[in-house]
Amino acid sequence: MSNVVQTPRRDIGLKRRYRAERRFRAYGLLAIGVGLLFLVILLWSIIAQGLSAFQQTTMTLPVYFDEHIIDPKGERLTNPKVLITANYPLLVRNTLADKLGVDKNNHGAMRELNRMISGGVRVEIRKLLVEHPDYIGQTRTIDVLAAADIDSAFKGQIDLSVPEQNRKVTDRQIGWMEKLASDGTLHKAFNKGLFTFGASSRPETSGLGVAIIGSAYMMAIVLILSLPIGVATAIYLEEFARRSRFNDIIEVNINNLAAVPSIVFGLLGLSIFINFLHLPRASSIVGGLVLTLMTLPTIIIATRAALRAVPPSIRDAALGLGASKTQTVFGHVLPLALPGILTGTILGLARALGETAPLLLIGMVAFVANYPATPMEPATALPVQIYMWANEPERAFNERTFGAIIILMAFLAIMNIAAVLLRRKFERRW
Template sequence: MTDTTFTSAGQAAQPVRRDIGLKRRYAAERRFRLYGIAAISVGVFFLCALLWSVFSQGYSAFWQTTIDLAVRIDEMVIDPKKQRTTDPNVLITANYPQLVRNALAERLGVDKNDRMAMRDLGRFYSDGVRVQLRQMVMNNPDLIGTTQTIPVLAAANIDSAFKGQIDLSVPEANRKVSDRQIAWMKKLKDEGAMYQAFNKGLFGFGASSRPETSGLGVALVGSFYMMLIVLVLSLPIGVAASIYLEEFARKSRFTDLIEVNINNLAAVPSIVFGLLGLAVFINFFGLPRSASLVGGLVLTLMTLPTIIIATRAALRAVPPSIRAAALGLGASRTQMVFHHVLPLAAPGILTGTIIGLAHALGETAPLLLIGMVAFVADIPATPMDPATALPVQIYMWANEAERAFVERTSGAIIVLLLFLAVMNISAIILRRRFERRW
């Protein structure tokens, strides 16, 4: 009786223990899911905070305050000594900002003898009108003596005030925009002569000490040249090296050493490649500093390990049966690789290449060491000309003291993020479009 009673109690306790164990496992699974959701939520929160901080400060960089102004191209201002107005030396040295200042004074009813008012007028528009008007007159000297309606860029402080980035309620002594300039802004805005237009100069201008005439033109062209060089060099070299190591090379200590070094190079800090480029391409081969060619070569060295690793992974993903079938039908090893294996691995190779290019596009440290941080105002015509890159331009603008460069910096970050997003999305789409599951 006693044994039977204990046995029945033990059998009854076993389902209870199993139920407790199942509840614990289910509770642990729920906690794990909550941890995962919490981790993703934290990541999404910081990503949204980053994007908000960049876009909230940078969207205004794509708009520039502009003033439509009827400017009389006065011959007495361009040629006060009454020399020949067709002489290029006379046209180059003319005081073109005075033409805009006189036009503004006439438009706003300002007494030209009032020095303080004329000084405020000189700070109302961008000094970039000097180049703008000079180019117009040199291209067509017949404009001298006529009145032309010209879109004039506002000065950086006026632009910031017009966009609401400067608190105009503080005392005049504590802000960079005077009460007189605020009254002029309101008058021109009410008349429709002062407005915000799309900032084409952000994509066309080069480097400048004035925020309103600073742009990404040099950086965009320099980045294009560098990415072209990286693509032309790293793709064929990386694919060829991968094919040899994966399909033709015999396994030995030498090939193992190469594989280890390739994996190590993929983890080397990018600044080391900048030091290598400085020592080899500039100091040894004598290539020009700040040139897109040198930047492209340095980024090629940095991108090669990524492309080789991605290509080898794509080649390994092709089933051995494809190779066996090709060889069984009489194809040579070279035909097997280039006619069967390589086309099937192409989507993975293309994805790895795009990701490598996106990585190279966002690099800054190696380009700083080879001198691409130089002040370059003219858009480069060839890869041998001085240039900068998008991340380097962001770095230079971030170090500027003027307030107006803050929005330029954030605007440049937005442009860079858009390029990187397009490249990564393209890689994902191509992978899903052409990927084959075996």
């Protein structure tokens, strides 16, 4: 009789547990779905706004390098500075005027034509003629960057239907754009300058070249310093150090340093490396040292976890065969822990690559237009360049901000994928 009464109650309890389990799974799937939804929205907003940065509006023009404009007195053989001070934008403006049938005596129209051309054309043509002075007196077809407003209008980022006084592109310039686009003179090309140009006040001539070089210098410094120091520290603490209050304090501090806000490391670098050691401000060497301090705890913790994951039987077998403690660690334990160490190192480097706050405090927010030849010269970094472009008021810098974010995310994704592949390739399951 008791069994008959208890069986339905037991079934009811099982059904409740099953329902609770299903609800828990549904909540988990819902949480994952919401997280993925926000991730997709974030990635889509970045890609949608930044993809256009990888194209730049360009004019392909047959420019006549008029000697009367470049070197009217014929002094370039004895005075090479003549090629530096010449009025190169006038050459392009005259070419555009001839192509569009604009009267060169119409100063208003010529000013509008001039605003269609990037101010960077002066540097590009000067560099071309310094390398090829024999081009003077000849007609050469060259690519000329359009001004930022023309670039934005040609990409559809400016509403051309609003009244003329409410936009930066005039009706006459719109007509010229349509005429130049119809014959292929005005077109969109791959924006290689995004990867090669340095800092500039003009959006169309701004790029990540200096930032990429600066980030590469800093990552090299972080790797060279943090990997051997972090691995050596982890090996000592995990394999050789005896339990003592001093070692316990060290371990606690290492764990605490891993959670310290990155801006604190920037303050530390500012006070020690710049104010005390007088290293050059805004240089890659200071940025690399600061990021090394920030990355060390991550590498130490990851290395200790990798060493701890090696089974004790490996150590016992090596010691039983007569190997010393040092031989056991470096000949058997360390090679088996190498995948975990490399994974932790790559993840630490990825975190350092995306840091901005400590670099702002050491002055890497400076305007740097030239490539740094050494880590001691002024430079900037990818996240800092993104920060600077995000604060610019001009519309064209907005797409470059998101384009730089895409490039930074690509670097971070490559590093994280490399960490996963290394772990899968070399990891051993015991």
